């Protein structure tokens with residue numbers, strides 16, 4: 548999914564979440580949602596860099612902007628164990644709740660996209676460290 552699509556989804560869902568929880572909707576209050584929208588996909592270029600062992604800024608930006616390859620692969624920030632870690636550090640007040648909610652909005656949007664592409668839940672296996680590496 549493209550970065551601007553995640554940005555728009557998190558903008559809308561973040562505003563709805565803030566409204567439903569009686570919090571002010573402003574640029575500042577939406578910032579954690581929008582940061583999560585963008586930062587979550589930094590594992591795509593990171594995975595690419597680790598795989599090819601070189602850094603090309605243009606390629607990194609291209610991968611970040613549109614991960615069009617649709618390859619089912621393990622990504623550091625797109626798995627249940629990382630989600631549990633983020634939930635834990637949010638619970639310990641080390642992250643704003645908006646960032647965690649934005650992260651889950653991002654994962655949900657990716658999940659819907661993968662479900663539409665694959666027509667099954669095979670992609671879920673790649674979204675777990677345990678299922679990926681402990682087979």
Ligand SMILES: [Zn+2]
Nearest residue numbers: 587588653657
């Ligand atoms: Zn993503």
